[in-house]
Amino acid sequence: MKFLAALTFVTAALAYGVDPADTELCTLPAYVCKPDFSGWLVCNLDSHFLDGGNCPEGTACEYINDLPYCV
Structure with a gap:
């Protein structure tokens, strides 16, 4: 469940043009x-x-089942 919450946050951040590599900590x-x-x-x-x-x-890179894939 933590993964889903983190992924949702990062996806939302990307939608607004925020680079997670520069701003947020992540969870494995x-x-x-x-x-x-x-x-x-x-x-x-x-x-x-x-x-x-x-x-x-x-x-x-596109999301398939909430995971990034190169298609």
Whole structure:
């Protein structure tokens, strides 16, 4: 349930253009799309979002079942 609450908050923050990598602590496990949807961020053990990777060319990060995927 904590994961869902954190994911909801981060998703709302992204909708308003806030980069979670710069402003918020996260709770494991947490994965979110980058603000420009070019890849994803992952929560580390220190509760900070880190760059998780970039989507392949011609794809973008989208949420499927509340998780980020490159499609």
